[in-house]
Amino acid sequence: MRKLSLTIFCFLAVAVSGCKKFEHFQTDPNKPTQATPELLLSNLEMVAFNDISTSAAFASRYLINTDDISASQYYNWQRSDFTDYNNLRQVVKMETEATRTNQTVYPALGKFFRAWFYMRLTLTFGDIPYTEALEGAQEKFTPAYNRQADIFLNILDDLKVANSQLANSTDDIRGDIIFAGKKDKWRRLINTFSLRILMSLSQKEGNTTLKVKERFAEIVNNPTQYPLMTDNSDNGQLVFVDQQKNRYPYYNNNSMQTAMYLEESFVNLLKGFKDPRLFRFAQKAPLYTTLPDTDFNAYGGAKGSATIDVNNGLAVAGKVSRIAKRFYNDPVNEPGIVLGYAELQFILAEAAVRGWISGDASSFYKKGIKASMEFCKIASDNITDYLAQPAVQLVPGKELEGIFNQKYISFFMNSGWQVFYEQRRTGLPVFDVSGDGVLNDKKVPKRWMYPETEINLNRQHVSEAITRQYPQGDNINGVMWLLVKE
Template identity: 30%
Template sequence: MSKLYKSILFFGLVIFTTLISCSKNYQELNENPNGVAIAAPERLLNPSLYAMVSANILRNYSINNDLMQVTVPLSDNVEIHRYILRPSISDFVWNDWYLEKTNFLDMYTIAAQNSTSKTTAARPYMAIANIMDVWVSSLITDTFGDVPYSQANKGKTESIFTPAFDKQEDIYKDMFRKLEEANTLLTGLATAQLFTETQRSLDALYGTATTSDVELQRWRKFGNSLYLRLLLRASAKADLMIDGKTAAQKMAEIVANPTAYPIFLNNSESAILRLTGATYPLRSPFVGYRDNDFTGIGGLGEFFINTLSENADPRLPIWAGKVDNAYVGMQSGYSDGNVPPRGSQLLATLRLEPLLGNIMNYAELQFVLAEAALKGYIPGLPKTYYNLGVQAAIEHWSLTMPANYLTSPNIVWEGAATQPQQMELIMTQKYFATFFTDFEQWYDYRRTGYPTLTIGPGVSNDRILPTRLYYPTAVQSLNRANYLEAVSRMGADDLKTKVWWAKP
């Protein structure tokens, strides 16, 4: 028994010692020797950019297109075209956008921490992160109004799990600050601060440019073009000041100083994440859809089809199919139980179209400038910008603008027309230039009331096209105190409350 006891004691001590040793080195043993503690900023760009674009394409397809009469469902159960949007619809866009906003904020923080490193292009990644952050932040606030911003995305770093909702006006001011910073950071970069070939390969948006300085100049142009988009959106708020200037005055400063604020000059500089169809790395978000799944969501709306047909628009044959050898639109907002006959549908070839990855294109910028010139914000003739926009929007799709197209009925710029008539021209063409571009058509309509859409007989919401989305149900319950404060400030959490830039 004594011998057995000694053996048991010996093995017990061995096990005890082993456990103590494992406890001491537990952390070291569970570290991946092939991993990195902090991701390089360039590694965050493409995954987040691709996730954003993919989410935006899908939400454009399922929400924007029905709201803006691009498509009309062939089922009574799909009610967005009747202005019935439930809070659950908001969950997807809110979650997708805030998730990627976290990555863009991390990208900026990591790049800033590496600002003294000789091996990291810190300034460019700080600038790119700012541009991406502004892009996603603008989508969030323009969709909902007042939203978490200054305290958002700080659960991990500062344990803020119920962030306050910032006023949209304050969000816009900070977005403009970030775009100013991005422009400054990308100005006059030294050779040592330009991207390496490895870094350039990780930039799916502009990394195929001829050189790294051209690549970064295109990012700078994108940032300033986005700046103009958002300045125009806020331009009706005369009390908004950016460095002592109104939004209109800031637009004039940017346009008058192309060296200090370069912007898109042609289609090749547009911000388009060109998808790679059914193959990696940038697969279309529709790759899992069959052709019938993609086209069968419904028909194309009367406004969409009729306008393109009446204008003999060369984009019509590559966007829409025929019914009995004719292009036929469907009534949007039809009453319950009165589903119209199937009309023309989206062509199945669009399912894998690389251009669906559009973020902001040169044609849209020209229509921004046309409206700004029409309203006297910037010098120049609105006709000039408008004509450039019409041509660029067609050529964007690798098509040739027909001869005399700019003098054809419904297209020609009439200098003697009223401002509302000229706004109708600009915004109608801008509507088609932003085809499949997140919620841009909806934002523009909410801001301007153009293009003029025929409201169907079966719509709800007091026949008012929704002016925002409901806050997500999870936000309403989990961040209730801040939610209620924001709702009290805005007026109501409904589909008729106008966001700050849309209010008189």
């Protein structure tokens, strides 16, 4: 009888446990359902600040690839993706966790990261989902597309608020691998980012809603309220360390070692200025290895627009310089800059030329060159000699050309696609499309087409966005609102 009772008890126990709801078994007790905002911040910084791209280097005529036909080099790209929306969802999580734990500093940083990722998206495509983009929890799976003009306006306003919130916050920033929790440096980055965005709107000087010049001057003329970067120590950059997943992204990269050569027009630009940064960017061409390392005649490039067969022939003949060895054999190499002091000085120089601010354009310009050369570890005496050269001085009436050339040099292997967007905005320096390798009817593209997933899953809204922006349809040569003069 006791055995029977025990059997019945065990049966009932199993039956009761079997009545647990299905959802109970969907939760893994060994996996956390919450993350601290500082952990999420570290991950966001790794994603946002690790932005070194050989594709951007091909498209911007710094490098050529002799391994295969690069769509970036030959201007034959088509669609990009919405990966940054995944990053934006992580920003939302950081903000949510900060609210849950009553930490006010992280929502301010959240505004910066929102601005950062949304800016990358809109510069890629034009109009994008913005207001409704992160409302999947409210079952908005087909978000409407906002106009680029409204996105820029909202981003600038958010950055202004972020600067103010950080100034007033007494909370510590934990998990910060960029500035080690220094709020003043974050404010300098945020305000410098605002100036970059405003300068990207140089075609919109006449837009009475944006008030580009007024916003720019407000920041520059109020350093207490809007502090800016003061030197290279304020650079927004990711410092690499010799640990797994934290090394320079092209360390031990086989293609970087064997197939990455410098582009001819870039080499010629550096040679024309007798720029010692060439010796930091490139190896001597094999044909000239007997010449001193500091002999400009020992370096050569190949046309990014030439066919791969032509460039391979030049490489085999030893006439072309490979990228410097440090880019593939040094696990630390140099920090990855996403926005730095040198760029700020070139922005201020351009603003002075345009009459947006007072100040000496030449002084800003030379500070930008000096900061770039110091980052490249050029000796101070060589910097002084370089800045004294007649060829380096700004020419009256051609100041912007001089500024853009030096800004272009300073972006080598850093700042992601920003250099391409600068050239798209200004037309300088001119990217060579003369060779037989260039596709896209020998034109430099203006944008990327929307992802295929949007066509399949959000057809109505993406079609509306395409129709109002690009009369010829979704194509890589469409001119977005940002580039239309007002």
